[in-house]
Amino acid sequence: MAEVISDPQYQSLFVLWLAIAVDALWRWPQSTHPLTLMRYLVQQMGRKVVPSREYGRSQHYISGSLAALVLLAPLVVCVAILVYMAQYPVFFEAIILVALLDYGYQRQQYKKVLASVGRNKKSLAREMAQTITARQCDSLSDIGIAKAAIESLWLKFLYLYCGVIFYFVVAGPIGALIYRLLLLTSWQWHYRTPAMTFFAKPVRNLVYLLNMPPAVIGGLATLLVSHPIKGFRAIERSPVKDKTSLLLALMGGVLDIKLGGPAIYANKKIRYTRVGGANEVKYSHMLTAKNTVTHAMIAVSAFASLAMLAMAVAQ
Numbered sequence: 001m002a003e004v005i006s007d008p009q010y011q012s013l014f015v016l017w018l019a020i021a022v023d024a025l026w027r028w029p030q031s032t033h034p035l036t037l038m039r040y041l042v043q044q045m046g047r048k049v050v051p052s053r054e055y056g057r058s059q060h061y062i063s064g065s066l067a068a069l070v071l072l073a074p075l076v077v078c079v080a081i082l083v084y085m086a087q088y089p090v091f092f093e094a095i096i097l098v099a100l101l102d103y104g105y106q107r108q109q110y111k112k113v114l115a116s117v118g119r120n121k122k123s124l125a126r127e128m129a130q131t132i133t134a135r136q137c138d139s140l141s142d143i144g145i146a147k148a149a150i151e152s153l154w155l156k157f158l159y160l161y162c163g164v165i166f167y168f169v170v171a172g173p174i175g176a177l178i179y180r181l182l183l184l185t186s187w188q189w190h191y192r193t194p195a196m197t198f199f200a201k202p203v204r205n206l207v208y209l210l211n212m213p214p215a216v217i218g219g220l221a222t223l224l225v226s227h228p229i230k231g232f233r234a235i236e237r238s239p240v241k242d243k244t245s246l247l248l249a250l251m252g253g254v255l256d257i258k259l260g261g262p263a264i265y266a267n268k269k270i271r272y273t274r275v276g277g278a279n280e281v282k283y284s285h286m287l288t289a290k291n292t293v294t295h296a297m298i299a300v301s302a303f304a305s306l307a308m309l310a311m312a313v314a315q
Contacts, residue, residue, distance in 0.1 A: 009312035011090045013305060016168060019097040020301050023104045023161075034099050035184060038075075042188040045071050050199045060198035064189070068203050072181045080174045093173040100168075100180040103161040103297075106132055106153060107290075113149045114286050117142065132156070134190050136264040146281040150289045151259055154251045155244070157293050159183060159211045162218035165304050167210075182207050192265035208243070215243065219250050221299040226254040226292050230277070238275045245275050252276015254292065257285050 030036050049067045051059050079096065083089045109132045116125035125145045126137045133152040140148060163183065168176040186207040189200035223231045234253020235246055245260060252259040256277035263270050279285075 007312060008090075009308065009315060012093065012168075012172070013308045013312065015090060015094045015097055015173075016165070016301075016304060016308065018094055019101045020165075022098050023101045027104050027108060028099070028102065030105065033102065035102060035180075038181065038184055039188055041071060042185050046189045046196065046199070050195050053195075057198045061202055064199040065202040067199075068182070068185055072178075072185065076174065076178055076181070079177060083173065096173045096177055097164070097168055100164045100176055101161065103156065106156045106160070107293075110149055110153045110290065113145065114283075114290065117146060117283055117286065134187070134192065134265065136267070139264070143281050146283065146286050147257075147259060147261070148263075150251070150255075150257075150281065150286060151248060153289060153293055155247065157296065158215040158218040158247060161297060162214035162221075162300055163211050165300060166214040166217060169304050169307055179210055182210065190265070192268075192270070194266055212243070215247060217303065218296060218300055219247060221303065222250065222254065222292065222296040225295040225299050228254075230254050230256065234276050238273075240273045240275070245273060249275035251289070251292075255285055255288055257281045 045067050049063055051063050079092075083092045083096075086092050109128055112128040113125050113132075116122075116128055122142065122145070125142075126140055129140070129145050129148050129152075130137045133148050135148060137145065137148060160180075160183065164176050164180055167179040171178075182203060186200065186203050189196045189203065191197055191200045191204050193200075219231075231250045231253040234249045238245055238249040248259040253276055257279050258274050258281065259276040260272045261274045263272060
């Protein structure tokens, strides 16, 4: 038993279980959360170094790449050195993963949107939806609020929850840290913001590649716990084949609802293609979406645990 406890692979498995349990049962206050400070630093860095529109695209690409490197690299190196030199690295690994796996905040805000929509408090529902999505929510209808909340809950499950767990399993806490910081930077330097269109592209392209594997795993887990045939058919019927549209089609298919469609960013309406099922979103679909994502979280956690157990046994 002592050998199992001292084995780094088994210790990492215990760290994963701890982080999943903490995310399910406890909310780290946003005012003291380490990532809140990082969001502020990333925002400030973007505002200070983004070139004006007079400069060409290449200058924006270079500035965006260097800004991310200068801001994130020192932090990652310092944390890596701390973990490497620590007498009990598992302690710091646990703190890192608990901080990175903050999907519980998204679920909490989603529940607030759900409660506000259920009580027909449209203004409050819009305010709550604005905390979990980058689109403008001040003019959304009831259907629009519900759709925006479902899309945000679903995509952040894939990119945040599945992504952090995936990179922790395959690359350890430092790999998960790098992924989470790049994801945070991509969200803060949103490419739909006019000044950030080209500045954010290098980080966005990198994150696009990095979140592909966890999105596939999360999508497959969701199909397994819901309606796989409906999901696959919705993907096949999708008139557009970009990653986000296919993922929304999958969720819309298993819930039999329409996702996608027009969205407003920075006072500009973007007309995305509608994908998914045949029905308009209703309040009941918000409940079903929450339950579906919860079941998918359990499945992904089980897959990750089995993968780590297999790696521990193989060694």
